[in-house]
Amino acid sequence: MKYALYLGCAIPIKYPGFEATTRLVCERLGIELVDLPFACCPPGTSMKMVHYDSWLVLAARNLCVAEEAGLDVLTLCSGCVNTLKEANTILKKQDARRRKVNRVLEDHGRHFAGTIEVTHILDVLYQDAVVEKIVRKMEREVPLRVGCHYGCHYFRPPKYMYPEELSPSESYVPVKMDHLLSIIGVEPTEYSRKFLCCGSPLGANMDQDAGYAITRQKLGHIHDRNIQALSVICPSCFEQFDMGQVVLSRKFKDNRKVPVFYLTQLIGLALGMKYRELGLDVHRVKSRKLLEEIGMA
Amino acid sequence: MTTLRIWKHFPREDLYECYQCARCTGSCPAMEVAPAIGPRETILKCLNLGHQDVVEDERLWLCCTCNVCEDRCPQKIPISDLLVALRNSAARRGNIPARLVLAVELLAKTGRSMIVHQLDEMRAHHGLAPLPPAPIEEIRELLSKTGFREVIEF
Structure with missing residues (x-):
């Protein structure tokens, strides 16, 4: 079980204790976490409300980083999962939007292909295999x-x-x-x-x-x-x-x-x-x- | 400058599905604590007056973005999409809360939505390595191409 760990902004900057705990808990439960050069998600509560197109492109960049590593994204925040999951769904389903976003990203050597999924730590821990491990290691x-x-x-x-x-x-x-x-x-x-x-x-x-x-x-x-x-x-x-x-x-x-x-x-x-x-x-x-x-x- | 592109992002016909039951506004947490417009009246104004009236009203921003309005709408009107479209339009006209301007400026300037202060010490307290720098050059270049400067200087 291996994921790209998406930390977002608030956790590593304001509450690094959540990051430290999550890394330790995942290690004990056999969930491998990989750090990648992600940036701000960006939040649906701020950037998306001000400029939707910018929100979608910055979210797509993060998704591309995970695609390049061939890993699903594990988020630790309700806001990050909202942005990245919604953007992933929209870009996979809506051809016109995907083409538009890719035209911007391609200058930076990136391309959204729609090959990965976005998930949240709760959904990851809830999987049968992980629950069994929790029960065994408790x-x-x-x-x-x-x-x-x-x-x-x-x-x-x-x-x-x-x-x-x-x-x-x-x-x-x-x-x-x-x-x-x-x-x-x-x-x-x-x-x-x-x-x-x-x-x-x-x-x-x-x-x-x-x-x-x-x-x-x-x-x-x-x-x-x-x-x-x-x-x-x-x-x-x-x-x-x-x-x-x-x-x-x-x-x-x-x-x-x-x-x-x-x-x-x-x-x-x-x-x-x-x-x-x-x-x-x-x-x-x-x-x-x-x-x-x-x-x- | 004030070209309104809102109906490109939201199917205007969906507004006619609304029969003003106010289940959205009755569920809205912001309505209870602040003088918000509320989803029901927002839709009614868009229908009767056009959205011009709404996007110039600063109360448009009194919202938790919790999307409970859309969740409970018996007509399944995509209210969250409407509210994003309206606020994008409001922001282009300069109707945008000061706190929100600061938040997105910070994001465009630093690549993060939090102010970094004594971070290395704090992370070390929890046994963590320093946070790698944000890919700020790439972020700024991307934002230059998406038209973000039409709304916010950075």
């Missing part, structure tokens, strides 16, 4: 009530993200993170508005306070269900919840806090990895007390 259970937050761009719009798995109403409700975590002894816990936005893009592009107002609503529903920790698969969602709780607790004098984990950090805990090794020491909302309560710190 050293301990992680008995926490965890709320999963998938990040909108991981699965919407489903016509690009999961076209083969649409419901009769042409929608898609993700379940893989809940299922995967139940394997390591987590109690996946439902909460209201689970599949809605964390607030990050609205805050980043327009109005920080409005973005955090959405986060606050979601956190209210999360506390209602006595959820002990959150699991996310996107660095922007992570920041919105982790940093967001610090900002919101100051503003509203609310001391309730729920630690946020990146998915591979929870898998790493089950594989026996330690607090610092998992990069948990740099999170704003600390999880040490919670982990001590279940004998894992």
